Amino acid sequence: KQWYQRRVRVMRLQMMIALQTVISYGSYYLFRSYKVSSSWKKLVVLLIVLTHFSFFAQFMFVSDNPSFITMIPFIAFSCHVFMCLGTLCGDIGTFLFIPFTIKISVAYQNFKLNFVPICAIILTVWSYINTILPPQHSTVHVPINGLDAKFDKLHIMHLSDIHVGPTTGKLFVDWLVSEVNSHNPDMVVITGDLVDSSVKNLRNAVWNLKNLKSKYGTFYVTGNHEYYTNDVDNWLNYLRDHLGLVTLHNQHHVVTEGNATLCIAGIDDPQAKKMSYPDHSPDPITAARGCPSDTPIVMLAHQPKAAQLSIKSLPRVDLVLSGHTHGGQFFPVHIPVYLVNPFFAGLYEVTPDTHVYVSRGLRFYGAPTRLFAYPEFTSVYLHSNQK
Numbered sequence: 048k049q050w051y052q053r054r055v056r057v058m059r060l061q062m063m064i065a066l067q068t069v070i071s072y073g074s075y076y077l078f079r080s081y082k083v084s085s086s087w088k089k090l091v092v093l094l095i096v097l098t099h100f101s102f103f104a105q106f107m108f109v110s111d112n113p114s115f116i117t118m119i120p121f122i123a124f125s126c127h128v129f130m131c132l133g134t135l136c137g138d139i140g141t142f143l144f145i146p147f148t149i150k151i152s153v154a155y156q157n158f159k160l161n162f163v164p165i166c167a168i169i170l171t172v173w174s175y176i177n178t179i180l181p182p183q184h185s186t187v188h189v190p191i192n193g194l195d196a197k198f199d200k201l202h203i204m205h206l207s208d209i210h211v212g213p214t215t216g217k218l219f220v221d222w223l224v225s226e227v228n229s230h231n232p233d234m235v236v237i238t239g240d241l242v243d244s245s246v247k248n249l250r251n252a253v254w255n256l257k258n259l260k261s262k263y264g265t266f267y268v269t270g271n272h273e274y275y276t277n278d279v280d281n282w283l284n285y286l287r288d289h290l291g292l293v294t295l296h297n298q299h300h301v302v303t304e305g306n307a308t309l310c311i312a313g314i315d316d317p318q319a320k321k322m323s324y325p326d327h328s329p330d331p332i333t334a335a336r337g338c339p340s341d342t343p344i345v346m347l348a349h350q351p352k353a354a355q356l357s358i359k360s361l362p363r364v365d366l367v368l369s370g371h372t373h374g375g376q377f378f379p380v381h382i383p384v385y386l387v388n389p390f391f392a393g394l395y396e397v398t399p400d401t402h403v404y405v406s407r408g409l410r411f412y413g414a415p416t417r418l419f420a421y422p423e424f425t426s427v428y429l430h431s432n433q434k
Contacts, residue, residue: 055277055322063102070098073131080134080160087164094130097123101413105213109248112216118415121214125414126171132379133163170418174377177417181222182409184230185425187394189402190432191343191365195307199431203345204232204261206424207370208408210272212243215410217252223409223424224255230426234263234302237292238370238406239270239316239349245278246285257290263302266311267292269327270349270371271318272412279324295347297330299338310338313347314357331357331364345429351390354403367403368427374407374420381420392420 074095081091101120108116137159194201204227211220227235242249259265267286273279286292293300295313302309312334319327331346338344343365348354354367374392375381385391388405395403407423 055275058322059275059277066102067099070127073127074098077127077130077134080138081164087160090164091130094123094127098127105243105413109213109244110216111249111252112218113214117213121414122171122175125174125416126167128414128416129167129170130164133167134159137163171416174416174418177421178411178415181226182422182424184226185423186428187404187425188428188430189366189394189404191429192400192432193341194309194343194365194429194431195304196431197304197307198302198309198429201309201429202231202233203368203427203429204230204235204424205238205368205404205406205427206235206409207238207349207368207406208240208270208373208410208412209237210240210243210408210410210412211249211252214413214415217255219410220253221255224258227424228258228260232261232426234311235259235261235265236311236347236368237265237267238347238368239268240272240370240408240412241267241270241286242276242282243272243412245276246281247278250285250289253286253290256286256292265292266300266313266347267294268313268347268349269296269316269319271316274316274318274322274324274327279319279327295334296327297334299334299336299344301339301342308339308342310335310342310344311347312338312344314353316349317353317356318350329353329356331360335361335364343429351388351403351405354405355389358397358401358403364401366401366427366429368406369403370406370408372405372407373411376411376420377414377416377418378420 077091081087097120101124104117104120108114273282283294287294297314299310299312314329314331314334315327317329335344344363346357346364346367348357348367348369350371351369354369357364357367372384372388372391375384390403390405392405392407397403406425407420409422409424
């Protein structure tokens with residue numbers, strides 16, 4: 048797989064160049080817009096420098112817990128984004144005032160140059176506070192046809208998008224394990240995007256996951272970010288062999304209670320197929336093959352598109368648990384995320400017999416920002432709905 052590792056390194060370099068190019072356009076736009084404002088010009092220059100540095104910091108400064116070297120640039124990145132969006136809206140407003148008097152247009156321009164940066168700072172602070180406050184604990188109830196009465200009110204704790212890496216570390220994982228254990232779940236599932244770096248860098252940060260306590264164990268599937276780490280096989284081995292997680296690599300695990308059965312299946316993330324990762328690709332049919340007949344199936348699939356694939360590929364899927372979208376993470380990113388995914392956030396009744404739940408996720412990727420998309424972990428209760 049050495050050729051693939053080289054390929055991933057090249058892809059990561061291409062992605063970084065593409066992102067830096069896009070951000071460079073934004074940086075030029077901001078500098079051009081505020082170079083006449085002596086009061087804000089220094090802040091804009093500082094934001095530009097820190098924002099461009101953030102994409103190097105995420106690879107160079109990864110440790111057990113985040114440091115100021117990584118957090119400050121990513122917070123600056125948040126402010127950079129809000130400044131770009133606000134300035135764009137302001138410029139549109141300026142254009143609308145042009146047909147009126149020049150006096151009004153000049154007054155509006157001066158107002159914009161001060162109002163937008165202040166709003167950007169407020170939004171940056173507000174959205175950052177949302178990331179450091181405890182995530183919401185959500186509860187959903189799902190009827191499952193044919194679920195044996197012995198599994199009635201089965202409590203699944205659904206975790207997704209933890210993103211341990213440059214901006215999330217051991218302290219958060221330790222808190223999460225303690226919080227999950229306090230709810231006494233019957234089962235814990237982690238639906239991908241657990242990590243954003245290699246086992247070598249993060250083994251200590253995730254170590255406490257071995258202390259997650261539940262009756263039937265902790266189940267895990269990969270997300271797209273595991274493939275970006277260029278270390279996905281080592282992660283699967285480490286989580287299984289050292290932390291005791293049940294890793295579902297297009298596989299299933301049959302949970303039993305007396306003569307009652309419940310099939311927990313999990314598939315690889317679609318990113319594996321896009322990146323041509325050897326022996327990895329979402330395959331719901333393989334994952335569910337061998338599940339006892341007439342047994343309810345709970346499928347773990349990181350992306351909503353993989354949830355849709357599972358439903359189309361199998362004659363029976365009772366519940367799919369997904370993540371990936373972050374609920375949009377911050378406005379206005381909600382709009383494109385909503386448009387490109389078949390399921391966005393929350394519980395969906397696809398048919399009377401099939402449901403999909405998409406978690407907003409526990410953390411964030413990149414900018415430490417959560418705005419109108421609050422992080423969550425979810426207690427999913429299964430209820431017997433015998434026919």
